[in-house]
Amino acid sequence: MTDISMIEAALDEVAKGRFSAVRFEDGRVSLVLNVSGLDVRDRGQVEIGVKGKLLALDDVDKVDVVMTAEKVQRRLIAVGSGKGGVGKSTLSTNLAIALHGLGRKVGMVDADIYGPSQPRLLRCEGQRPEAEGKQLIPVPNEYGVPLLSMGHLVEPGQAIAWRGPMAGKALDQLIDAHWGGAEELIVDMPPGTGDVQLSMMQNHKPVGAVIVSTPQDLALMDATRAVDLFNQAKIPVIGMVENMAGYECPHCGEVSDPFGAGGAEAAAKSMGMPFLGRIPLDIEIRKSSDGGTPVALSDGPQGQAFRDIAKKLATWLDEQ
Numbered sequence: 001m002t003d004i005s006m007i008e009a010a011l012d013e014v015a016k017g018r019f020s021a022v023r024f025e026d027g028r029v030s031l032v033l034n035v036s037g038l039d040v041r042d043r044g045q046v047e048i049g050v051k052g053k054l055l056a057l058d059d060v061d062k063v064d065v066v067m068t069a070e071k072v073q074r075r076l077i078a079v080g081s082g083k084g085g086v087g088k089s090t091l092s093t094n095l096a097i098a099l100h101g102l103g104r105k106v107g108m109v110d111a112d113i114y115g116p117s118q119p120r121l122l123r124c125e126g127q128r129p130e131a132e133g134k135q136l137i138p139v140p141n142e143y144g145v146p147l148l149s150m151g152h153l154v155e156p157g158q159a160i161a162w163r164g165p166m167a168g169k170a171l172d173q174l175i176d177a178h179w180g181g182a183e184e185l186i187v188d189m190p191p192g193t194g195d196v197q198l199s200m201m202q203n204h205k206p207v208g209a210v211i212v213s214t215p216q217d218l219a220l221m222d223a224t225r226a227v228d229l230f231n232q233a234k235i236p237v238i239g240m241v242e243n244m245a246g247y248e249c250p251h252c253g254e255v256s257d258p259f260g261a262g263g264a265e266a267a268a269k270s271m272g273m274p275f276l277g278r279i280p281l282d283i284e285i286r287k288s289s290d291g292g293t294p295v296a297l298s299d300g301p302q303g304q305a306f307r308d309i310a311k312k313l314a315t316w317l318d319e320q
């Protein structure tokens, strides 16, 4: 005859540490399943596992499962730049992967309406998010950084020429999605300082922003505008990253500075904000990004540069 201890032993095999309030009466088992931190798919899997296991026991005819989940406190970190092409998406991907490597639960929102590139960078191009009710379910990938991208809402290669309110609504949909256990969302912002950026900040209040710039004056002027925008929205700027600094010639090893050097550090200092680090201009970074194998995973100095910045970001987040 099946009894409650046999039921609990069976539950231990498929849902250890997640079940409580187990009752067994007239062939009917009822229990509470804590599914905190699991995404919709995994929740379904655990429920199927529990029901299958219990219904295989003698005398069990019916299983009622009540699922509960603690609400995850999710924090948004915006990665912004004043202008396009300075490496905002590259930085976002590598930071997310490096944060994941530090054991954090990170998701990625690709809010770049003009050129969503995260599906390629995180090597999950061509996959479409499923939906649960009205909420999208982020696309999983081999890097453990679930992703929702503006690119998921349109056909690949189609230019996105949405007007502000429409883009804003699409972005809300990406952020208010079924993020499961992700506790931190990196938001790869659209370049520039327009309405879409402002309404995102007002509606979703990121905990902080990382600004990326190349070292030359023009890019820095644009970066200053991005900083102003975050200041206006009262979003703390976590710090500035200088990208595409210092090119080391692969033949002779000489370091040259096509876009100048140190500009972002000086700009950060003059604006009284932390400087988070410098990423070299390096063909490996471009190639690995294009190939969907972000450099943050590799041991070399390029990967280390991203990991060092991710550590500073993690420290900042832990101090909040």
Ligand SMILES: Nc1ncnc2c1ncn2[C@@H]1O[C@H](COP(=O)(O)OP(=O)(O)OP(=O)(O)O)[C@@H](O)[C@H]1O
Residues within 6 Å of the ligand: 081, 083, 084, 085, 086, 087, 088, 089, 090, 091, 112, 115, 117, 190, 191, 243, 244, 245, 279, 280, 281, 282, 283, 285, 286, 287, 289, 290
């Ligand atoms: N440090 C670097 N060294 C070499 N190439 C880089 C570096 N950073 C970025 N790139 C390359 O520069 C191009 C632009 O980078 P990325 O797409 O990250 O910029 P972005 O600021 O997100 O641009 P946009 O917002 O306009 O899409 C990409 O081809 C990327 O691989």
